[in-house]
Amino acid sequence: MDELVLGGHRFTSRLVVGTGKYKDFATMKAALEASGAQMVTVAVRRLDLQAKGEASLLHWLPKDMVLLPNTAGCFTAEDAVRTCRLARELQLGGENPLVKLEVLSDPKTLLPDAEETIRAAKQLVAEGFRVLPYINDDPIAAKKLEDAGCVAVMPLGAPIGSGLGLRNPYSLQMILDQAKVPVIVDAGVGTASDCALCMELGVSGLLINTAIAGAKDPVTMARAMKLATEAGRLAYLAGRIPKKLYGSASSPLAGVIGTA
Amino acid sequence: MQATVNGEMMELPDGLTVSALLQHLGVRGDRVAVERNGEVVKKARHGEQRLASGDVLEIVTFVGGG
Numbered sequence: 092m093d094e095l096v097l098g099g100h101r102f103t104s105r106l107v108v109g110t111g112k113y114k115d116f117a118t119m120k121a122a123l124e125a126s127g128a129q130m131v132t133v134a135v136r137r138l139d140l141q142a143k144g145e146a147s148l149l150h151w152l153p154k155d156m157v158l159l160p161n162t163a164g165c166f167t168a169e170d171a172v173r174t175c176r177l178a179r180e181l182q183l184g185g186e187n188p189l190v191k192l193e194v195l196s197d198p199k200t201l202l203p204d205a206e207e208t209i210r211a212a213k214q215l216v217a218e219g220f221r222v223l224p225y226i227n228d229d230p231i232a233a234k235k236l237e238d239a240g241c242v243a244v245m246p247l248g249a250p251i252g253s254g255l256g257l258r259n260p261y262s263l264q265m266i267l268d269q270a271k272v273p274v275i276v277d278a279g280v281g282t283a284s285d286c287a288l289c290m291e292l293g294v295s296g297l298l299i300n301t302a303i304a305g306a307k308d309p310v311t312m313a314r315a316m317k318l319a320t321e322a323g324r325l326a327y328l329a330g331r332i333p334k335k336l337y338g339s340a341s342s343p344l345a346g347v348i349g350t351a
Numbered sequence: 352m353q354a355t356v357n358g359e360m361m362e363l364p365d366g367l368t369v370s371a372l373l374q375h376l377g378v379r380g381d382r383v384a385v386e387r388n389g390e391v392v393k394k395a396r397h398g399e400q401r402l403a404s405g406d407v408l409e410i411v412t413f414v415g416g417g
Contacts, residue, residue: 109415109416109417110415110416110417111414111415111416111417112415112417113415119415132416132417133413133414133415133416134413134414134415134416134417135384135411135412135413135414136411136412136413136414136416137357137358137409137410137411138357138378138383138410138411138412140356140357140359140376140378140410147382147412147413148412148413148414148415149382149413158413160413161416161417163416163417173386173389176386176391177384177386177391177409177411178384178413179391180384180385180391180393180394181383181384181411181412181413183394251417252417298417300416300417301417
């Protein structure tokens with residue numbers, strides 16, 4: 092069985108899906124089902140004290156869905172750690188919960204702040220969290236996070252919500268070459284071919300939100316991402332042929348009619 | 352007493368526990384997490400943890416996110 096193992100959880104799906112930006116919960120639910128995802132990201136936010144009886148997000152998630160709370164919106168290690176502690180409290184009984192650590196440096200690029208991310212990761216690991224950090228496509232930062240005890244590293248393909256795809260496959264290749272923990276590409280995927288490309292390079296999984304939620308038809312796009320992720324994974328396992336500059340005939344060169 | 356709840360200054364009855372605060376606000380305690388002055392108040396302690404004037408409280412829940 093080809094499984095993705097993360098912090099004690101075993102997944103047959105390599106696609107992790109976000110729950111933000113959907114036009115309504117019903118569309119989100121249908122897209123999650125179509126994606127085949129077994130883990131979803133969620134955010135921690137102040138309860139709207141005026142909106143009593145509002146439908147809860149959790150009500151719309153399948154019972155066995157693993158939650159990956161994020162620290163989106165945090166710009167310091169301290170805020171990210173506070174957010175993770177609240178996320179643990181929200182998940183009753185979760186002693187060593189998975190968290191997606193995201194500490195951003197500025198609201199325009201939404202690029203990660205490596206220094207704060209590494210600082211927060213060390214604190215969270217010490218507190219027993221299983222940390223999946225969102226990070227630049229920087230092999231040095233990835234290595235430091237792995238050394239800090241993170242259960243995976245999650246380099247970006249491109250900025251959050253940009254849909255630019257994998258902008259630097261060579262940096263990703265360096266991260267993959269050195270990593271001893273799963274590498275998950277988080278952010279940047281725009282469409283199905285981006286999924287396939289990342290998976291073909293050998294990443295362990297993908298985290299996608301905007302490219303599904305923002306598609307004209309999110310449910311169909313979720314299915315496309317699922318198939319592309321699977322196709323890319325299979326191609327990686329199968330082992331692609333080397334690239335060659337010149338042609339290489341598929342049919343025998345001998346026995347062609349009319350030859351001497 | 353006055354306390355700040357989710358960024359908003361509120362006038363609250365003196366000596367409320369966290370449970371009583373949630374009840375006062377009409378919030379179900381099983382769906383939220385509460386932080387008091389930067390520290391999580393575990394659910395098991397909602398019934399005993401009393402609030403003090405000037406407390407800063409955060410009541411949070413899970414919402415959609417990526």
